Amino acid sequence: MDSATQRAWSWHKQGLDGTLAGATAAEVLSAAGWARSIGGANPYLTLFARAGIRREQADADMAALRIHELPTARGCTYVLGADDFPWALSLGQGAAEATVKVLDKLGVDRSEVKALEAQTLEVLRSAGQALDPKQLKDQLGDAVRSLGEEGKKKGASTTLPTVLGLLQADGRIRRVPSNGRLDQQRYAYTAWGLPAASESPEEARAKLMEKYLGWTGGATLKQTQWFTAFTVAQTKAALAAVGAVEREGLWMLPSDVDAASAFTAPKEEQIQLLAGTDALFLLRRNAADHFAEEDKDRHLLSAKLALQADLPDHPIVDRGRIIGLWQYDPGAERIAYWTFGAPTEAVMQRIHEVEDFIREDLGDFRSFSLDSPSSRQKQIDAINAARSTS
Template sequence: MDSATRRAWSWHKQGLDGSLAGSDAATVLSLAGWARSVGGANPYLTLYARAGIRREQADADVAALRIHELPTARGCTYVLGEDDFPWALSLGRGAAEATVKVLDKLGVERGEVAALEAQTLEILRDANGPLDPKQLKEQLGEAVRSLGDAGKKKGVATTLPTVLGLLQADGRIRRVPVNGRLDQQRYAYTAWDLSPVHESGEDARAMLMEKYLGWTGGATLKQTQWFTAFTVAQTKAALEAVDAVEPEGLWMLPRDVQAAEDFTLPPEEQIQLLAGSDSLFLLRRNAVEHFAGDDGDRALLNTKVALQADLPDHPIVDRGRIIGLWQYDPGGQRIAHWLFEPPSAPVSQRIAEVEEFIREDLGDFRSFSLDSPASRQKRIDALNAAAGQR
């Protein structure tokens, strides 16, 4: 498989070729990969690019718990579908438990943590609606211990965040976005009675491995370990559990091997504007492989665009190949973009469509919660300048 076909194969596995058009949000996230959130707009564009789902529908799915943002692999938060909630949540339990060890080093015994868990859960179960951390702290009073300067140095100012993380990892509470939107990081908490997971740790790891290899269409051992945070032994056991094979240096599901061999590069353009944190790149952190020819050697702000593990700008992509970069300029209500070659009609049309989607549905397109028009203005100016010099 040559590089262009390999890129298009990943594109196809991600459902970016139109194969997921008309699917609901939970189906998209199940088949193409959980959407990384961090308070940015990636989940919305993930759903729009693959299935044409607008923000209003996505927010309705969040409110109805058809999709939800949960901590899972590596303890990171992703938006995923309801069928994956219990077992995916179990994968993030280790990260939640790790903070307990930090508290222990600061002199907080596990019994104190358990008592605060019980009190917090009782308050949330009796509450008339979700409570934010400030409201919880007020009601819990002295049960929440301040950890002083020593705690601040370790990122734990009080005992409450650790307790909230533990309760969330067990499915006893969940975070609720205060305005119902995924592209911000202001949350309240509410009680939740998610059915406990019955799978063993080995089973959950095998389930994630099967999902991951299906989402990517194949990944190296190193890429697999980066996403899952499994140990070498756990990774090998999970690969064996799903009967994965390793043709051409990539671990793949058996059902994908023949499909990949039969796959051919689609002849027509398939244009998408994606977030830099889209699953196409984030799952394997292989953005460099999505540049063709000398495109990766092009420089923006004195840095080659392919030298960074995570894209600082959002990509314009055709069948898996990055053909340009973009940022949203809310002041001009437009997409600032730099195309490596003059645009075709499909490229111009898709830029206009995504521009309208962001303007009408989102208002802005943040990469993460603290992203702002001011913080990205330098990159917007650089994209405009690069476009003018093409």
Template sequence: MTNAKQWAWAWHRQGLDGSQAGKDSAAMLAETGWVRSVGGANPYLSLFARAGLRRDQVDADVAQASIHELPVVRGCTYVLGAEDFPWALQLGTGAAEATVKVLHRLGVEQAEVDSLAEQTLAVLQERGPLDPKDLKNSLGDAVRSLGEEGKKKGASTTLPTALGLLQADGRIRRVPVNGRLDQQRYAYQAWGLEPSGLSDQQARAKVMEKYLHWTGGATLKQSQWFTAFTVAQSKAALADVAAVENDGVWMLPGDHDAYQDFKAPEDEQIQLLAGTDGLFLLKRNASDFLAEEDRDRSVLGEKSLALTADLPDHPIVDRGQIIGLWQYDPGQEEVVAWTFKKPTAAVSKRVSEVEAYIRQDLGDFRSFSLDSPASRQKRIDALRAAQG
């Protein structure tokens, strides 16, 4: 990705050009891609930037399960729409099953895991949503502590594995206690989602088709990062969707011609996005969206932006090109923004709009569950210094 047209093509496919305005959350996620959730505010800002949705509407959609946070590709949690729930969960079963193997190495038999899963489901069906502490208390001796050796292997008890298996096949779901996606406190409740009816290969082909649509094209390696498919599985999925390859980039049939006819917008289109926004995270290639003259920029004396796998701050973006960085300072209730060049009126306007949105709807803008104002204060101070 080296020019304005390529940046704008990805921008367009991600719906950041205004094409998703007015759509509901499920429709937007289906069209532009699942949104990564790690206990931070990215899901909210992604939906606000593309469709103008406010937090109360998003929370209502979560409560109604028209969208939901589920463990899907790589076993990682994304927010996605209801039409994708069954087959997307199917893609995450391997990660759930891998934790069972850890328990086996710790001397836990499969029968014990299966029994705990069944007892967990029965408790949730009887008592309704429970947080992990109450659930563990209800299950009593059915949950086994695995001691120091288990802690070293990331499995202090048998309960998380049972919960993971139940989530992976849709028998339970994890719901935010206070209804918010950016505050990582959860309860579990019985669900009973119907299976997808697809084979594993069909599910892999389905997500490959969506992924290539969301990104506008990707390399084999980039698709593997997102899906965690083997080379053989990836090539089979690409063949199933009749993807075509051009200079190492795989695209859906027709997208090559669509790209040739595509014209980048002439006027500014400014967005403040999260560092985990799909524009960058789907292919994990944020540095590709930097102009050559900006690739060596850094703050706090760290290595250049072009050499970081993930951005140190949230990006300010114009038609796909990263033109600056920002953080939110909840103490001052303001966005602290640094642009590589003098900010235009359009940039200043969008900064003010996002600042008001965060202040009114979110209260803070956390990158992930353990993010805090204190942990990002140095970044905030560095951006303020860079402004000057």
């Protein structure tokens, strides 16, 4: 494949070509990849771009546990569908256990951790409603130990966060957004009781590898290891378990090898405005591959865009090729945009559609929990300036 066809192939595998139109939120996440959350609006735009799903429906799906935000690969939180809950959750248990080692170094015995797990679970089961960390701490009283300045330096001011992480990692509790929305990071916790995964650790790793290669359409060994956090031995075992084959440096599912060979890039424009953390880029952290050769020297605020591991702004994309950048300006209630060439009618139509979606459904478009209109004003100004001089 040449680079343009490779970009379009990834675009197709991500369902950004209209093939997921009409799908449910769970179906989108299963087919295109789990949506990284980090308190930003990416999960909403992920669903809107691929299937036209609005925030009200996404929030209803989350409330009904058809989708949920859970810690999984690398211990990171993603929004995923119910069919993946148990086995995906098992992949994040190692990260939760690692925090226990921090407590151990601070003089907290594992028996104390286990006792607090039991007490926390009992409080949540008795509460009849979700409780935020402060409410939990108040009810648990002296059972929660302060770890002082040394603990703060190690990111563990008390024993409660570690315990909440452990309980969440095996499905005994789940955290729920305080206002029912995914684009913030204020949470409460409620008892859950998710059945344990039926898959062994090896089977869960193979399942993730199969999903991952299907979502990406092919990835390098290094890319698979970044996303999964598997060791080299675990990665090779998982690749073998799913029968993956290597083609031109990319590991692919057998079913995708022939499909990719027969694939041709669409001739007509297919415009999407995506989040910088969209699965199209984040799964392989290969945003540079999505710039055409003539755009690889583009700069914004003195940064060369194609050299950034992660995009500094949200991309405007056509069949996998990044053709511009955007940010939402809530003060003006409009999208600030810069296209590398003159924007076509299709580009302007999609900008207005996404602008309406953000204004009506979200009110703002935050990249992550601490993002704010004031923190991104410099980027908005730079995009506006680039647009006026291009």
